Amino acid sequence: MVKAVVLGAAGGIGQPLALLLKANPLVTELGLYDIVNTPGVAADLSHIATPAKVEGYLPPDDGLKKVLTGADVVVIPAGVPRKPGMTRDDLFKINAGIVRDLATGIATAAPKAFVLVISNPVNSTVPIVAEVFKKHNVFDPKRLFGVTTLDVVRASTFVSEILNDLGLSKDIVVPVVGGHSGVTIVPLLSQSSHTLPSSLSTAQYDTLVNRIQFGGDEVVKAKDGAGSATLSMAYAGAEFAGKILRALKGEKGIIAPSYVSLLADTEGAAVLTKELGETVQFFSTPIELGTEGVVKINPLGKITEAEQTLIKAAIPELLKNIQTGVEFIAGAK
Numbered sequence: 001m002v003k004a005v006v007l008g009a010a011g012g013i014g015q016p017l018a019l020l021l022k023a024n025p026l027v028t029e030l031g032l033y034d035i036v037n038t039p040g041v042a043a044d045l046s047h048i049a050t051p052a053k054v055e056g057y058l059p060p061d062d063g064l065k066k067v068l069t070g071a072d073v074v075v076i077p078a079g080v081p082r083k084p085g086m087t088r089d090d091l092f093k094i095n096a097g098i099v100r101d102l103a104t105g106i107a108t109a110a111p112k113a114f115v116l117v118i119s120n121p122v123n124s125t126v127p128i129v130a131e132v133f134k135k136h137n138v139f140d141p142k143r144l145f146g147v148t149t150l151d152v153v154r155a156s157t158f159v160s161e162i163l164n165d166l167g168l169s170k171d172i173v174v175p176v177v178g179g180h181s182g183v184t185i186v187p188l189l190s191q192s193s194h195t196l197p198s199s200l201s202t203a204q205y206d207t208l209v210n211r212i213q214f215g216g217d218e219v220v221k222a223k224d225g226a227g228s229a230t231l232s233m234a235y236a237g238a239e240f241a242g243k244i245l246r247a248l249k250g251e252k253g254i255i256a257p258s259y260v261s262l263l264a265d266t267e268g269a270a271v272l273t274k275e276l277g278e279t280v281q282f283f284s285t286p287i288e289l290g291t292e293g294v295v296k297i298n299p300l301g302k303i304t305e306a307e308q309t310l311i312k313a314a315i316p317e318l319l320k321n322i323q324t325g326v327e328f329i330a331g332a333k
Ligand code: NAD
Pocket: 007, 008, 009, 010, 011, 012, 013, 014, 033, 034, 035, 036, 077, 078, 079, 080, 081, 082, 091, 095, 098, 101, 102, 117, 118, 119, 120, 121, 122, 147, 148, 149, 150, 151, 180, 227, 228, 229, 230, 233
């Protein structure tokens, strides 16, 4: 029996993500929470012939506590999305408080749940959740994940476009490390499962890296004020949640990049820190999953000089973003 919960379930990501989780046979209970519309979304999804029993909750009558009770996996896409001209950091003012309050609910009603944070800016909202959990003495770094899967999905798609074969995209694996915004998104194209054409020029390589780093902007611009990526994010979120669900069921050897606390695996973290040449509290790298969450933080391994330069550019920004999240909770006292 596995209960999955979506917080922010009536939104642009929340609805299709809830649909994909309802379609996942590993989910037996699906709890939906939002400040609006969840009874309708739940009623709609409940007619789909899959095992999950669906329930929708709103804030009145302890809705957050009720939806979280018994939760094994909690996915958080609650919060405002970007409009053209905004950075993800511009969302911090509103989303930090939303994520803090939801994390407080999880700390009290579902402290053992695996928590998957989608709300932006991920580089800061994940530290916020960690700090809230620490305050409640329930922080288990192995169970907290920032969802960076969309960067991985984009990397696979864009590489398949360069290889002129979209059919390949589902098999292409490109590790994307660092964080989830602009220069903190570092694709390790030299480790792509499918080699890039040797004819790819430096300018073409730079364009590809830039497209992966700023893929979110492409969607924000095209949506022209109506928000950011929702459908591709729901797909990516369901991919990552699906891996978590399989790991929970006991499947071994599942690896996925995710933005995690380096306390989740101190041995792995020591190797990674040496590679980075800098101590960071959170970093996205391919992690191995198990029944207890993070089993292993994998090192970067062999990377090129160009990738080393990208990592160097990512770290100061990442450190700043992490600090912003930590200070938000510390300042609240
Ligand atoms: P949206 O506005 O369509 O949906 C957000 C939902 O959150 C709304 O239904 C809203 O009612 C709900 N909400 C607001 N406050 C809440 C609260 N206190 N409790 C519960 N629900 C609450 O936005 P969206 O397009 O679904 O994006 C959601 C977030 O995901 C944004 O912050 C966006 O930047 C982020 N995002 C992250 C990634 C990623 O790769 N990690 C990708 C895309 C979007």
